[in-house]
Amino acid sequence: MTVAFDEALTIVNQLVFDKRAKYLNEPEVTVLKGAWNNWDYDQMAKHSRFSINYLQRGVASKLFDVLTKTIGNGERITKRNVRFFLEQAAKNYFTKSALTAEHNLSSGRLLGGQLPDVSIFYGRTHELMLLKQLVNTTRCLTIVGASGIGKTMLAAKLIQELTTKRQLNFDCIIWKSVAHSPILNDLVDELLELVCPSEYNSNLPEYTQAKITLLLKQLQTYRCLIVLDEAEALFPINNVSQRLDYRLFFRRLVEEKHESCLLLTSKILLNELNDLILSKRPLFFFKLEGLDPESALQFLQSKGFTDKEHCLSLIKTYRGNPSELEALVEKVNYYFAGSTQKFLENETTFVSSKLESTLNHLFSQVLTDIERIILIYLAQKMVSNSKGVSFLSILDNLKKNRKTSFSTSELVKALEKLEMQSLIESTKDPNTKEISFTLQPVIKKYITTDPLGLVHMTDVLPKLAKIS
């Protein structure tokens, strides 16, 4: 572990204060910094407004006396060895605080539910770095991504890193799955019980909005990171009043000034939150894609798949989606005796049961007519042409649909939404700059096989011949 001078200074400054009830002053810091950089007193004087004589005779010897008593561990500290002792003190401090963080974690700093196990975790270095910055600077952030892509794992890994490494900037972290779709009043109650248990037990206000005011006050007093996993469940399609309640809740949360952060994971781009974004409220989305090929390869190798070429081909088909790959591994093990060679000779696309149930839900309740028409048209086109379908071709097809009419802007909006939900993918031709859209194999497979007949639910749609 390397220690920066500023880090060591902050820690030693506190230790010195504990010892002599006075922080290090400017000339003392000048000497420390100089000694750290191995400067002589002449150089220190040139980099400061103090004379050599003053630094060397008036400051240094007394400073090294104090440091000897504070961080010397029985040895005499001098200009030559002070850097070593400063680094040691900083390292000791970091080790201790990591232990305390782990202790706090088990004794209640991490509140709410149980984190999923992230002891086996590949890749996501870039995403974690970005998320660490974002949770420190935004009040509401949603990780959006396909079913099984790794949203929950990523959020859990983030929490684990924040609580066990040196990056703990929050007074408390709450982990909550909201898959059971609680009504707003119940969720606020549960959060209040965690954030301010004493008030929760004594004088809790009666009305939901007053409770939210109390919660906001707590979020202003303490820096909290609240993770709501599977947040799409807070916005049930057929419960308009609940959707409006939550919209107002999130609006209050982001409009009020505080340093806490609400981190959501969601399979879909939530309409209500998107509306708030469009009206320039400070909410952010973070679209999560599959594992990068290198990490996905490690993931498959850990499951016993060793042929690199075969693995890369599977990773491409399943877009690095770890849970689709996991389901595939099971099938290949069961039916093809674990041989990727045999499987690829008889290749087919498997849709995992997790993805299938998400798609059942989307097609039965969430997707609009225009979104379905686009998906079905893409699936039809891609049977003969896997390269993708141009925007103009989709537009043309929509205009030909006599049963209903859609505007170009409605088409654009629908395409954006479908892409955010990882239901379609886009590519831009580098020469013509023309944009085209494709379906990833698992989505195409679901649409063309239409296992529950949900794809063709409305009569606006052209019938698609079933292909298996």
Ligand SMILES: Nc1ncnc2c1ncn2[C@@H]1O[C@H](COP(=O)(O)OP(=O)(O)O)[C@@H](O)[C@H]1O
């Ligand atoms: N970074 C990762 N490293 C290893 N396995 C992962 C990773 N991300 C996801 N997985 C695997 O994929 C499964 C689904 O991930 P999860 O986070 O539950 O997806 P989501 O919340 O997006 O539906 C996990 O149970 C885990 O086995």
Ligand SMILES: [Mg+2]
């Ligand atoms: Mg999840």
